[in-house]
Amino acid sequence: MDHERALPDLLDDIEELVTCESPSADLAAVAASADVVARIGEKRLGVAPERIVVDGVSHLRWKFGDGPSKVLLLCHHDTVWPLGTLLTHPFSIVDGVLRGPGCFDMKAGVVMSVHAVAELADPSGVTLLVTGDEEIGSPSSRALIEAEAAGCAAALVMEASADGGALKTERKGVSLYRVRVHGLAAHAGLEPERGVNATVELAHQVLAVTGLVDPELGTTVTPTVMSSGTTGNTVPAAGEFSVDVRARFAHEQLRVDAAIHALRPALPGARLEVLGKPNRPPLMAEASSALFDRAAAVAARIGHPPLTRVAVGGGSDGNFTAGIGVPTLDGLGAVGGGAHADHEHVLVAELPARTALLAELVAELLEA
Structure with missing residues (x-):
């Protein structure tokens, strides 16, 4: 032809x-x-x-x-x-x-x-x-x-x-997650100590997630979209961020999956919810x-x-x-x-x- x-x-x-x-x-x-x-x-x-x-x-x-x-x-x-x-x-x-x-x-x-x-x-x-x-x-x-x-x-x-x-x-391989934080709202000026700040908890979790990378094996763990809070004068009661994981090897994909699902709150009173799993081997x-x-x-x-x-x-x-x-x-x-x-x-x-x-x-x- x-x-x-x-x-x-x-x-x-x-x-x-x-x-x-x-x-x-x-x-x-x-x-x-x-x-x-x-x-x-x-x-x-x-x-x-x-x-x-x-x-x-x-x-x-x-x-x-x-x-x-x-x-x-x-x-x-x-x-x-x-x-x-x-x-x-x-x-x-x-x-x-x-x-x-x-x-x-x-x-x-x-x-x-x-x-x-x-x-x-x-x-x-x-x-x-x-x-x-x-x-x-x-x-x-x-x-x-x-x-x-x-x-x-x-x-x-x-x-x-x-x-x-x-x-x-x-x-x-690709894995996709959403890490949700459940805190407690309070007035940011009058009594912030009564709240559980979801934004602060998110910061702890973002740092924990980024520590899961392994450059030598080509494993990347990247926090992407994040949201938290409702108004500027309220301690945020909830927030979440997405995580994109890429791994050359199946055992690395499984290691990161286990670690993300094993995340624990850093702040007293905070609660975590982890959604997601490996998407592509x-x-x-x-x-x-x-x-x-x-x-x-x-x-x-x-x-x-x-x-x-x-x-x-x-x-x-x-x-x-x-x-x-x-x-x-x-x-x-x-x-x-x-x-x-x-x-x-x-x-x-x-x-x-x-x-x-x-x-x-x-x-x-x-x-x-």
């Missing part, structure tokens, strides 16, 4: 999907985006997907062939961008750079997957799964992802590439190494530039597939940069070769 000649169709489909905004928390917007993905997929693949709605979230699945699936192509169509972002970050292609909310993470990857499957002479054995809640931790899709991946020879994750087009062969290098070698060989055979690999801190749905023992290769999507940032972009010139690489890799995995 002449992939350069196919580029206009690829760009048309990316534009159609990017211009349908789909913030994860807006179920109606995600449903509308699923309609667009379904329309694009039916146009290119000749068959409509199965629509799977879990807890109001719209997911799409194409299964090809009557036998068991061998290759899972894993995508998501939700984004971090709120409705109205197109007004300030409109879709555009200027000097070979494509922009628009969610273009890099990961709507271009969704379209690339559809076009790659459409190139296969026989896609039997392929499942294409496009979920709608990855950006918020995949609460409604995790079970679906793991069920579709089970028994597959490979899960290929269409998240955007790392810098320079590198594939992502390691990802840290680590994607270890051994889950990706053989697939990366295979992809590198395919790249060399078709004249694609040599592939590179990198370990990253961010999680993806590939953590789930690797976590159940399925060989997983991530970062096969668009080349560009700026995920979740104002400068999010895709390099147009890389799209044809990247899509060709995916199609060839899937075809080879199906023949194995």
Whole structure:
């Protein structure tokens, strides 16, 4: 196939999907985006997907062939961008750079997957799964992802590439928590000693949590959003903060989980409530190494530039597939940069070769 000649169709489909905004928390917007993905997929693949709605979230699945699936192509169509972002970050292609909310993470990857499957002479054995809640931790899709991946020879994750087009062969595990403090209100001027100050207790707990890091092992424990109190002249009766944990190793993830749940109040009369747990297990290098070698060989055979690999801190749905023992290769999507940032972009010139690489890799995995 002449992939350069196919580029206009690829760009048309990316534009159609990017211009349908789909913030994860807006179920109606995600449903509308699923309609667009379904329309694009039916146009290119000749068959409509199965629509799977879990807890109001719209997911799409194409299964090809009557036998068991061998290759899972894993995508998501939700984004971090709120409705109205197109007004300030409109879709555009200027000097070979494509922009628009969610273009890099990961709507271009969704379209690339559809076009790659459409190139296969026989896609039997392929499942294409496009979920709608990855950006918020995949609460409604995790079970679906793991069920579709089970028994597959490979899960290929269409998240955007790392810098320079590198594939992502390691990802840290992710754990998310909220630490709530329950204190006692009092007048801040008349009798503050009668209160139990939630803000002060939060300060103690933030310092305790940050002490759980292990830089040598790559474990990060980061307090993020925090709130406390009601008015400026009242001893705060309640407050909470969120904690983001990233760990390369499962034993580190479990160590931090146990430590956070073992937090105890520093102030007399204060009470703590800890919510949360590990969200994604680590994607270890051994889950990706053989697939990366295979992809590198395919790249060399078709004249694609040599592939590179990198370990990253961010999680993806590939953590789930690797976590159940399925060989997983991530970062096969668009080349560009700026995920979740104002400068999010895709390099147009890389799209044809990247899509060709995916199609060839899937075809080879199906023949194995």
